[in-house]
Amino acid sequence: MGKLDIQRTRKLLQDFDFSTLFVEELGWSQPVGRQPLALTVEGVKYSGRQLAQLSGVVVLEVTADDGQMPAAKTRAALHKEIAKHHHENLLIFVDRERASSLWYWVKREGAKLHPREHLYVKGQPGDLFLSKLGAMVVDITELDASGALPVTEVASRLKKALDIERVTKKFYREFSDQHLAFLDLIEGIADDRQRRWYASILLNRLMFVYFLQKKGFVDGGKLDYLQAKLAHSQTSFGKDRYYRAFLWPLFFEGFAKPESERSPETRKLLGNIKYLNGGLFLQHAVELANPEIRIPDRAFENLFGLFERYSWNLNDTPAGKDDEINPDVLGYIFEKYINQKAFGAYYTRPEITEYLCERTIYKLVLDKINTPAITGVVAARQYDSMAELLLGLDAELCRELLLKILPELSLLDPACGSGAFLVAAMKTLINLYAAIIGKIKFLNDRSLDAWLKKVEQEHKSLSYFIKKRIITDNLYGVDIMEEATEIAKLRLFLALVAAAQSVDELEPLPNIDFNILAGNSLIGLIHVDxxxxxxxxxxxxxxxxxxxxxxxxxxxxxxxxxxxxxxxxxxxxxxxxxxxxxxxxxxxxxxxxxxxxxxxxxxxxxxxxxxxxxxxxxxxxxxxxxxxxxxxxLEIKYEEATWDTAKNKEGKPKKRALTIQDIEAQHPFHWGYEFDEILNKRGGFDAIITNPPWEIFKPQAKEFFTEHSELVTKKTMTIEDFEKEQSKLMKDADIRVAWIEYQSRFPHISRYYRGSRQYKNQISVVNGKKAGSDINLYKLFTEQCFNLLRPSGECGIVIPSGIYTDLGTKQLREMLFAETEVTGLFCFENRKEIYILTTFPLVKDPVKIAAQNAYRDVERGLIK
Structure with missing residues (x-):
């Protein structure tokens, strides 16, 4: 497959030179027919001009005599007419000003037709559109004698363009090994949890700098800055001094202070380093609590050796080399690495995150824009889709969206993991901002022109400004794992600096320590008396x-x-x-x-x-x-598990009063304190988009004993064999104490989930009997999302199909159907060849929720 020239492709896209784009950059053939198709629909004349063709698929640019973009029904009618001449086609509808283009392709499933529309507006950077074009690139050497590309090859290429797993699995294996080795080499942190946390903090900083150096943004464009400074440290300061003598000044003076605040020695040591503010480069609590941290040079030599075997790209563009690492790939790596069943951290594919974010956020914005008519005063304002809204933008709509609606949106992921949904939400909002700003240039509105001029004067990169605004004002995330929140912040920072085309366009990073927080989303006070x-x-x-x-x-x-x-x-x-x-x-x-x-x-x-x-x-x-x-x-007691040594089995639990330490052990997240403005003044979050854990909340014996016996890890192990192995393991005093402590974590929390008013819909009664006694985390998260949403809010959530099939979810379903409006339900089937998308938007009137259901594969790490 040919390589996409990103810069030239971007320019041709922004210039609306689609013919040159397809023929010269994507490698398609010249059109066979030069005569435009003349079409008439509902009294309006249209012209369809061929731009390119490949293997019978024809690309046509369609324009109307009146210069307007046709409505959805008209587009469907035009496609039907054009299909009589060119069965397989891609239509690009363009307005008279050549400021808006709507790319229209129809997916066929038997007799059913499913239109797929993608809007590109002049002024947009086009990063997301480039990902679609990347799959269309063809090299001339790949064509057969007739100038065609086999359909099977096209299908294979599309899969390859969208599939990052082959690359990431290889990198994941190597990264996992290096992470463990790196962890073992950290000295000066006694607490294992803090040491693991710090390994992630330090790796995040290093990878951020590594991305910057590969973009040419460090010390005048040095692409091997970190490696060169490691060699310099060894010759100038001696062995094992790199961490203290170089990295500390780099992090806490170079990136954290303006050049005028750095000492002359530091300026000489570091070279030309752009000031990027604190946040990522403030001393972390782990560093403050452990001032004697030491890390030998070989930890960094091994790590940089791994990094050097891959190509690092900040732009998330497709059609790259097989060894290319970008922020989306890192998201997969980290969510897989921190994937612990106790926490239920799982990777969500980009196709799902982007789809669900678009569906949820677009619906939210449309609801804010659409207004009913007031007889004799104002006409109704009603847009059926985001494409229709963006095509119909006028000065009033631009002002309302740009200055009021978009800046005030509050978007939450209460199980954010490595930030996949937060990044996807940011991309969705970028599309809206870019379309609006692109339209401003054609409206000749004084106030909008003044706003844009001021922004462009104050910020060298408009894209950087928009991303920073979104990250700071719109995005919120919570996760029970500290490591996950660090990674989520890193991904947002990487997405931000990707917007800069030169080092001069970099601005200080946003301070989002209180946007992305660690804690237990399910336990804590939503409202404080x-x-x-x-x-x-x-x-x-x-x-x-x-x-x-x-x-x-x-x-x-x-x-x-x-x-x-x-x-x-x-x-x-x-x-x-x-x-x-x-x-x-x-x-x-x-x-x-x-x-x-x-x-x-x-x-x-x-x-x-x-x-x-x-x-x-x-x-x-x-x-x-x-x-x-x-x-x-709720009269909940702590139930401490015991062991009957005489019978070599579990004894009767000992009950005692709960203590404040028992509460602290849950790491509660007090929503009513952390996000009180959103919950109390706004009534809740505008939208919640998440893929929560699906685990059942109860002790998992096989999961626990896996850590202590290789035999337990065997998938073919029978129940009888497992029980024998468990009995043998329990004779070990240390394992027995750990098992008792593990079991004691669950009973009091289970009683809270069953008895708390905020989870009143977790227990279902069928024919007078309780059904589905197991506590499933996805059910708790679904109800918690309902609790955290504002009236008329939207929620998109990936959950199992049990939400609409299991007896145990009957009460939860009744709540959803009685107090919300289900706007969509899409289901994934767990097969390698096929997966079926199902979303289950649950919407309340006054709260609207969207839900997406999926089956997980055996590993429960990916949706396939």
Missing amino acids: PAKFDTITGAPATKLAEPMVAEPGGFDFGATAAATRKDLQREYRNQKSTEKFTRLLEEKNRLIDTFRHTAGYAEDLSTMRDAIETMKREAVITLNKLLLDEFNA
Whole structure:
């Protein structure tokens, strides 16, 4: 297959020179017929001009005499007429100004026709469109004697263009080995969890810099900067000094401080390094807690040796070499690497993430734009699709979208993993921004022109500005694994710097430490009672100044006449408590907003971040106590598993009262504190898009004992053989203690999931009996998404087909059908040859949810 010239292809696409694009860049043949097709539909004349052809497939540019883009029904009618002349075709509808193009191809399934439309508007960078064109590239040496390409080869090529697994599996195997070796070489961190976490933090920084150097953005374009500095460190500073003598100054002075703030020695050591702000290059909590970290040079030699065997590309473009690594590939690598069944972290294919994000976000935006008519005042505004909306953009719509609707969207993934859905959501919003900005140039609107001029004056890269705006203001993610949140932030940073075409276009990275957070999405307070927060024992030590207000008798006498003095005093205390908690949140939100949008250098950011973290630590003490009160109100006890040594089997569990340590062990995520503005002021998130874990929440013996016996890993092991092996393993005291501790984690949390009001739809009753006693995490996430959405919000979720087939989901289904509107259901079948897409948008009136269901393969790592 020929290689796509990205720069020239991009220019031809942006110039709307589609004929040259297909013939000279994609390698298609010249058209056979030069005479345009003359067509008339609904009284309007159209012309279909051939641009190129290949193996009987003809590309035609279709224009209307009136210069307008035809409506959906008209496009279908035109395709039907053109198909009489050219059965297989690709139509490109273009308007008179050659500012908008709609690429129209029809998929055939027997007698059924399924139109596929892709809009490209002048001014868009075209990155996503290039991915579609990459599959169409043909080299002349591949054509047969008749100038055609076999259909089987075309099919194989399309699969190859869309399939990254062969590359990633190879890189994954090598990366896994190197990651483990790297982990073993880290010294100075006693805690295993922190050491593993730090390995990911450091690897993320290194890969970010590696991508930058391969893009030519480090020290005047040095493509082997990290490797060269490793050699320099060994000759100048001696063995095993690279980590401390070079990487620390690079991270915490080079990228974290403006050049004027660096010492002369550091400037000489590092060379020309672009200041990129803090966030990724602030000292991490693990580094602050472990100041004596040491890593030998050979850890980096091995790592760079792996990196050098692959081509690194930031642009996520297709048709690259088989050894090419890009951010999407890294997403697969990391989600597979951190894939632990205890956490349910799984990879979601780009085809699914992008489709679900487009469907969910486009529906959300259309709902905000579409308005009913007011008789005699204003006409209805109704767009059936995003393509129709973008084709019909005027100045008023552009202003509404650009300045109000898009900047205020809040998009959440509560099980974000490595950030696949967050990146896909960003790409979806980029498409909208690009189409709007591209249209501005043709509207001659003074205010829009002034806005665009100001942005272009202040930012050298418009694309960089848009991406940074989206990442900072629109995207939110939570995951129970700290490693996953670090990776999600890295992928967003990589997607951002990919927008820069030169090092001068780089701007400071966004500070999103409080957008992407670690915690247990299923356990925590969604809404916080302000009075209880302030009156509970151990309220936060953070002192907030209270305004002096003169009130007779210390409380408001304007209360209900029948109230007693005691009632009035209680009301006053509650009022003051509410005011204090509100001010705590206001101060926290003010600091976070400043942190997100500041471009100050690292010392300022560190101070601000530390203040926010201190406030949070103090607040969490009280929030966890409030959560413990909820557990106690449900009469939940901690059930400690025991072992009967005489019988060599499990004994009767010991019950005790829950402690605050039991709550802390769950790593609760208190939504009502972390995202209180979104939940309290806006009523919830605008959209939630996620692929949550599907595991059943209960002890998994085979999973546990896999870590202790190679025999258990055998898939052919019978139940009887497993029980014998388990009995033998339990004679080991250390394994027995670990098993008891493992089993003790589940009972009290299971009771909470069954009894908590926020999960009231988890238990189904069929014929007077409870059905489906197992607690499945996807069911909990589905209901939690419902809890977190605002009225009229949208949710796209990938879940098993059991949502609409199992007896145990009956109550959950009833909630979805009674309180939401199901807007779409698509199902994947778990076969290698075929998979069927099914989405299950669940939408509430007032909340709208979209859901997507899929079967998983045996490994449960991929959808196939």
